[in-house]
Amino acid sequence: MQKLESRGLVLFNRNYRENDKLVKIFTEQAGKRMFFVRGGGAGKLSAVIQPLTIAEFMMTVNDEGLSFIEDYSQAESFKEITSDIFKLSYATYLAALTDATIADGVTDAQLFVFLEKTLELMEEGLDHEILTNIFEIQVLDRFGVRLNFHECVFCHRVGLPFDFSFKFSGLLCPNHYAEDERRSHLDPNVPYLLDRFQGLSFEELRSISVKDDMKQKLRHFIDDLYDNYVGIHLKSKKFIDNLNSWGHIMNKEDSAD
DSSP, X not given: OEEEEEEEEEEEEEEETTTEEEEEEEETTTEEEEEEETTTTTSTTTTTTSTTEEEEEEEEEOSSSOEEEEEEEEEEEOHHHHTOHHHHHHHHHHHXXXXXXXXXXXXXXXXXXXXXXXXXXXXXXXXXXXXXXHHHHHTGGGGTOOOOOSBBTTTOOBSSOOEEETTTTEEEOGGGGGGOTTOXXXXXXXXXXXXXXXXXXXXXXXXXXXXXHHHHHHHHHHXXXXXXXXXXXXXHHHHHHHHHHHHHHHHHHHHHO
């Protein structure tokens, strides 16, 4: 047991017993922890334990069992995200993906900062779909998946119209397409963009722009990568997939207003 003060982001909460809450918080200093909040639905902590709330938490952290929030300060919420069902859906997925990425209790300050900054950029109005794609690509290595989208796996040439081979877990240049008759047949801009996504800085994120048809191609291929190499199936991701099939109706209604 230790007393600790750390910045943290609420990933989710759920009811526990009649009036209490269990709250999963990703902290910068102690990793992901499950916190017990007595009277969580109506107590003084009720506002700060809502999903996607970020704050400075004073807490008692236990290596085994539940931890406890003693107090908090500097609580902030992402108002633009939570008021838009599309942004909220993608942000919720990022929180769930982060939860799946590392084990509880594992400190990963770099991932914490990356998630926080991604949400801040989404809050500012940057493309939530592309921000999500970049996050998905950059956290692959935390699932033990290390893919090279920069050069051909055979001759190591760069700057060519590449395709991806699941057989060889890497890129094929035109001279080596024949090595895998079941290659992905990607638009060459897909691996080009994924190569950029792997190394983009936060400032570069502000300037990236991708057309809708390319977004769809990226989405389909990243889904293939996660299906083949990661194998997780998150409810929040399924919701996004469904949202994309009927969300245009809401867009039309908003335009009509």
